[in-house]
Amino acid sequence: MDAFDALLRETMVLAAVLCVPVLLIAAIVGTAIAIVQAATQVQEQTLTLLPKVIAVGLTVALFGAFGMRSCAQLFHDALAAIPALVYGP
Secondary structure, three states: OHHHHHHHHHHHHHHHHHHHHHHHHHHHHHHHHHHHHHHHOOOOHHHHHHHHHHHHHHHHHHHHHHHHHHHHHHHHHHHHOHHHHHHOO
16 A cells, blocks of 8 residues: 555645645735725726636746646556556565
């Protein structure tokens, strides 16, 4: 089960590495827009959604190649671990 545990741990770390930056960017942009809306008292829904969509889209576009390489490496590691998962150590 050591091979399975290592693969599962690697998968969880990769998921966090790929998701946390996008979530942080969305949270920062959302907070900034909320502060601007509170200061100007303009409560328009499209003003909150559009900047977050653009920021998240840019983040994914900039770091998408890194994410795809990381996922491909994880897939390669998972395929290489199949004998250890099936037959044991």
